[in-house]
Each structure stands twice: as structure tokens, then as C-alpha cells.
Amino acid sequence: MNVKITASPHVRSADSTVKIMWSVVISLIPVMAASIYFFGPSAILVLLASSAGCLLTERLFGSRPGSLADGSAIITGLLLGLTLPPGFPLWMAFLGGGFGMAFGKIIYGGLGQNIFNPALVGRAFLQAAFPVAITTWPAKSQNWWTLQGDNFALPFMSPVVDTATSATPLGNMKFGDDPVITPVLDLFLGTTGGSLGETSALLILIGGLYLAWRGHLNWHIPLSIFVSTFVVSGLFFALGISQFPPLFMLFSGGMMLGAFYMATDMVTSPITNRGCWLFGFGIGFLVVVIRIWGGLPEGVMYAILLMNALVPFINRATQPRLFGTSGKKKKEAGS
Amino acid sequence: MKGLLSFKHGVHPPENKDITAGIASRRFPFPKEIILPLSQHIGVPARALVKPGDRVERGDVIAEAAGFVSSAVHASAAGTVKSIELWPHPNGSMVPSIRITVDPNSTQMRRPRIVPRWEDVKAEDLSKEIGRAGIVGLGGAAFPSHVKLTPPKDQPIDILLMNGCECEPYLTSDHRTMLEQPENVYEGIRIALKALGITRAVIGIEANKPDAIEIMQKMAPDDLDITIQPLQVKYPQGAEKMLIKAVTGREVPSGALPSAIGALVQNVATAANVATAFETGQPLIERIITITGRGIRKPGNWVIPFGTKLRDVIEHCGGLTDDAAEIVFGGPMMGQGQANLDVPILKATGGILVLSKDECKRQDIMPCIRCGKCLDACPVFLNPQLMGALAKAERYEELESEANLKDCMLCGCCSFVCPSNIPLSQLFAMSRTQMRRLATS
DSSP: OOOOOOOSOOOOOSOOHHHHHHHHHHHTHHHHHHHHHHHTHHHHHHHHHHHHHHHHHHHHHOSSTTGGGGSHHHHHHHHHHHTSOTTOOHHHHHHHHHHHHHHHTGGGTSTTTOSSOHHHHHHHHHHHHOTTGGGOOBOOOSSTTSOOTTTTOOTTSOOSSOOOBOOOHHHHHHHOSSOOOOOHHHHHHTOSOSSTTTSOHHHHHHHHHHHHHHTOSOTHHHHHHHHHHHHHHHHHHHTTSOOOOHHHHHHSTTHHHIIIIITTOGGGSOSSHHHHHHHHHHHHHHHHHHHHHSSSSOOHHHHHHHHHHHHHHHHHHTOOOOTTSOSSOOOSOOO | OTTSBOOSSOBOOOOOGGGTTTSOOEEOOOOSEEEEESOOSSSBOOEEOOOTTOEEOBTOEEEEOOSSSBOOEEOSSOEEEEEEEEEEOTTSSEEEEEEEEEOTTOOOOBOOOOOOOGGGSOHHHHHHHHHHTTOBOTTTTOOBHHHHTSOOTTSOOOEEEEEEOOOSSSOOHHHHHHHHOHHHHHHHHHHHHHHHTOOEEEEEEETTOHHHHHHHHHHOOTTSEEEEEEEOOOBTTTSHHHHHHHHHOOOOOTTSOGGGGTEEEEEHHHHHHHHHHHHHOOOSOEEEEEEESTTBSSOEEEEEETTOBHHHHHHHTTOBOTTEEEEEESOTTTOEEOOOTTOBOOTTOOEEEEEETTTTOOOOOOOOOOOOHHHHHOTTOOOHHHHHHHHHTTOHHHHHHTTOGGGOOOOOHHHHHOTTOOOHHHHHHHHHHHHHHHHHO
16 A cells, blocks of 8 residues: 655645636636627637737746646636737737736746736737727627628738727717717627627626636625725716716726726735725726726726736735734734 | 634535444454553653563553653553553654553453542642543643643633534544543533632534534533533634634634633543543543544544554554555644554544545645635634745744744644645644754754
8 A cells, every 4th residue: 555644634625726727717708708799700819819829928938837737828818818809910919918928927937926917918018019909999790700800910011901990888988079878788788899808797797706606706806896986986977077977987898807807816916805905996996097087998907907016015014913913013922 | 504603714624524423432452562652742751660571550650740741651451561662653753652562361450540539639639630640631732631720820710611623524532422421521521620710611512513512411410500502613613712712702812822811621532531530540541532534444433542553453443445545643634644554542642544545635736826715714814825935935034923923723724725735734834843943953
């Protein structure tokens, strides 16, 4: 008989990091299916391109052998893809995935070491590098199978096809000549324009609740984001400072995807529940501020990245109260 | 389950107590040889009183307490002292131990020992009698009971908490003790109350032992101010601090003993053995031990003489199954893995757990993803994530000053929940050893 000798505890919970990662991927299936339903083959292509960028970069530069199998790279790829417009050139999506992975994660030391959410780093890079392409929202084509926009644009060439564009609810609201508030129900179900995964709040909610139920998502984060967005935007709306009604704020743009999938990235969010509340409140506040006063229609990405940077400080400030102490800094107790 | 008293955080490992909970304890046969280490307790090792060639009867004192925090050792079987030598101890070290060749022709009658009626003993002398019987805490730590029952004069005790939680999965020895010897448990409670000069006692029992709760309630004497308190099933409910918190709402101050807030915790099996010692004169030479796990062919609860070798226990319990993978003294959360079949059973051994391959599967260690599950599990509100990082970096000073390593009970909750399988509590135990080594070098 081969006897193992290990340190206690000798039993472990069935949870594993790999399982957590893959259940995030599974929870994204409804959202991805909806984006394919709304935007046709373009959605598949963009998701594939951004994921390919991430997986290839992880394969080439990731330090741990077998790190592709843990599912973290594919999550980054899919999440990045979901933040992109359906007609986005594939080479850009691929490049964004690679950049996000390399400079958002691997450069810090790989899984668990990064400060910023890699998918958002990739998107921030694309926003800075290709501001036009990332804000070009093609009008929905007549046939499901036709491509949206210009997926096959060649690198560094101007678009070959002129596409008709449409405005997103947030862009319309902010820059439209005649601001129209898109009905909240349309936002909720996802029959509006926008990035792949930004359209259906309902499906993201389902995926997020599934993860929260499995214990793979800290529900304090989305809840605090929603509460703070609602309260802060409601305050500004009531004071007549902003024309965005609070419910519109909640269900438009990248709010749902950001709150459930980006902000809750375990690596880049605070480790204590109290910290998560602070983190979420900060994100909600920044989203509202950026949306109302910023130069961009959408602020979720920058709000989360900014708060990511504060996480180490939040962690330090929200250390748990040690059992048997008042919570203040403990002096050499007892002896 | 909800609404029952408990503490915050903790974990829910699979209980697996049904393997042995329903099996009444039986007497284990006397082995050919017994090995009695001189340190089976916390404190100074006992001093041997016998020499090779000496004949000892069952129950004879063979080693005396060598200090205040120390405990006597008694022969658990009649026979001849073969030698006093270094022998493998379940904690992994080699410890001076008394080897006794058991007399196969002996009837193993105990040598009568004259003990006073506890009712006639003065309160302050009770602990001395308990010390003479070599009784230590049977919950696992093996702290000498006579020391525990003499708390510092400036910290008056007002409540006695009887620990019937048995929160370690698999183990059922305390459960069987309550079912089989409830009157002994109550007698032990009376003795402890008298020694402490108090009247109030609470028995905390996890709700997964309804039969024990029922029998303890039925047998509760009317003249005692006693409450049987069912508690939520949650590990580590049986840790002293957690039990006190659950029952009284009080938190033992960091770095202090329970006596600082007027509480004293005693295991139910300890109480039962105190009662036996006064009633029959039998010192602590045997106890109920659970032999369990899916790696042993015939699990059960046995009254086993201390010093019986692991090898003999396994053999008598049908041997190991083909997929047995790990042998543990104690429960799966805090028990010690065993490498040597010659290690003896000690006073503190509440169970022997043989885990099958399926029960102790281990996955690869992944990087920490800062999920925070360890913080939500830690019953004393530490930050195991931070501690793990500091321990790996060998930043011991910060580990103590910033991360409060001293307050860690090594209960294993953080390691249990970690999805990345980081051996957190092992890192903490190693850090402590390392720090001690640095401090003495």
C-alpha cells in the first residue's frame, strides 16, 4: 500500500479555481447566444478573434505550463469580445486580446498577480488606438447571416465598405441632436444597438445570478454598484443636473456586463466584503460622473479600471476585525 | 438548522459520521505489547518510575508528573517493562516511551486504587486527585485537567461549558460517550463544578446528534443548573473560543485564555473519565476511540488501552481496503497523518481515520486568485490570503505583527475552502516552527 502523508486538513472542498473559471465561461453562454442572435455571424467572429488573441498570448508568454486549461485566458477573450461592437475589424479584436493579456496580466506575473482587469485593459487599449472603429455601431442588417460592418478590414487600411451606422442608447442620449430616452424595457431585453454583450441586461443578470448562486461571484459588488449608480444618478436627475433617469443608467451601456463580470473579477476586486462595498460604490459614482460630464458616452470601463487601481488601498483599509479585539490595531495582546 | 446558536464563519465539510455513529463501543483485546510515551500531554514529559524487568499491574502508575503542567502515566495492561527507549510518536518525533510486554496469562484485573469519595474531598484538593489519575483533556489538545481546573485566582470562572460538539467530521467517540455514559458525564460535571466553586454549566452539542441531545436532556439531574444547548453543525464549533462565543456570546480576548472572560471548557469524555476515576479508582488508561474512514474494512468505536500500536488496531479492524490512502490520528481537519504503523495510541487520540483515495483527493496547487473565501471561512477573522503571501515570502516579522499569526488556531478552514488548494494552514504551522527556531538560534 502506498501511504500518503500530508498535513491537515486531509479533506478539501470540491471547489477549485479551474471549476470557477469554467463556470464563468458557462454562465456567459446565454449572453453570447443573444449576441449571435442579434448580430449574426459577426458576433461569432469578433468573439473568436479576441479569444484567439488572448489564448495565443497566454500560450506564448504565460509562465505556468498548462495555463490555457485553467480557463482564465478564454474568459478574458470572451469578455473583451463582448465589449466590442459587432462590426469591429477582426485584426483589431485579435490585437486587443493580445494586448490585454500581455500588458494586463502576464507582465504582472500571470494569474492572480494582475492589478487591472485584463479584458478592460485590452478594451482601453483599443479605445485609445482605434477610437473610430470602437465607436462605430453598424445599423442592424436585414438578414441574420450578413456581416455587420467591416469585420474583414485589413490591418491599418481604411474601411473598404461604407456601412450605415446607428447610435447606441447612451450615445444618442449624450450626443444626439434630439436626445431620446430609449425605453428601459428595450434595454432590459436587449433589442437596442450596442456592443455584443451590452445589449441584454436580462441575460447578463441570469448569468450573474447563476454565478452568485454557485458562490463564484461576490454579489456585494454588483449590488453596491447598482445601488450607488441608482442613488447618485437619481440625485443628479432629481436636481435637474443630468437628463439620464436612474433606471436608464442602470440598464444601458456596459453597466450590467461591467458590474457582473468585470468588476467581480476576483483577482482585481477587494478581498473583504466591506472592501467590495466601497469598491462598488466608487464604481457607481464614477460611472455616473463620467457619463454626465466625461467626453465619452460610456464610463463603466474607466470607472472599473480606476477602482482596480485603488484595490490594494481598499484591502489595507478594510482588514477584518480580529476575533477577541475591538478591531483597532492590536498591541501585543495578553502576555 | 437555521436559528441555532453558532459562531461567525467556519466551514461545512462532509460529516461522514454515519459510518460509526450507530455502532456501540466494545472492548478492544489486549495486544502483545504496549508502548506508553512519557509525553502524551501538553507540558513537561512525565518521569518514569519503573525500570526494565519490573512487573506492573494494570492501573499502576508507571510515570509521575514532572512539574505542575505535566501528567502521570499509568500502565494500561499488566505485564513486564521491557525497556524505556525512544519510540516513534504520532506527532512524528521520537519520544522516550515505556515498552511493556503484556502478560498473556493475566486476567487484566485492575490493581485496586484507593480513592476518596469526591463529595468528601475539599474543592481545592479535587484537582490533585484528578491529576493523580493522569487525566488530560480528551478533546485533542491533551492539556492536563488538574491544571485547567485550577484557574488563576484573579480570573474567577462563572460558567462551565461542556464540549459535546465533536465538530471534526467522521469522529463519533464523544457522541458514543454521551450515549453510553450519560450518568458519568453528569457526575464529572458535578465534580468540575465543585472544583471550580460554581453552579452553572451548559452542554453544547451539535444538532447532528439528536439522540445525544435527547439522552442528555432526559438524564439531566434536577438539582443541577444545567442547560443542554443544541448548536449549529459547523466546523470548528468545538474549538474553545467558538463554543464560548456560540453559547455565551462572549469573545475570548486575543492572546488570552477562556478564564479571562470567566469561562472554562471541558470535553464530555474528559468529564466521564474524571467520574470513572473517582467511582472505580481507574486512572486514565483507556478511552473510546473511533476507527473509521472508507479505507478500513471494519469501522467501529472501541475502548482501546493506551499504548496499543496502530498496527494492532488496523489488524483487529479487518485491515486496510485496497484503496486506502492515508492514515490519520484524529479527525480529517486537524488530525495528524501517520507514517509508521508502530506508533501507539495516546490519551489524546479520539479517532483513527483511514481515508480512501477518493476521500482525500488532492488537486494541483494553483496561484491565489484573491477570491476571499479564506477570509469568509476563518473563525477568528484573520486574513489567510495575506498571511499565506507573507509566509511564502518568509516575512515572519510582519506575519506576526501585521497579520496576527499568533491568533491562528490551525483549524484548517482556510486550506479546506481554498479553490487553488494552497496549503495555508500548513504554511502557518511551518512559519511558527521556523519562527521558534529563529528565536532560539
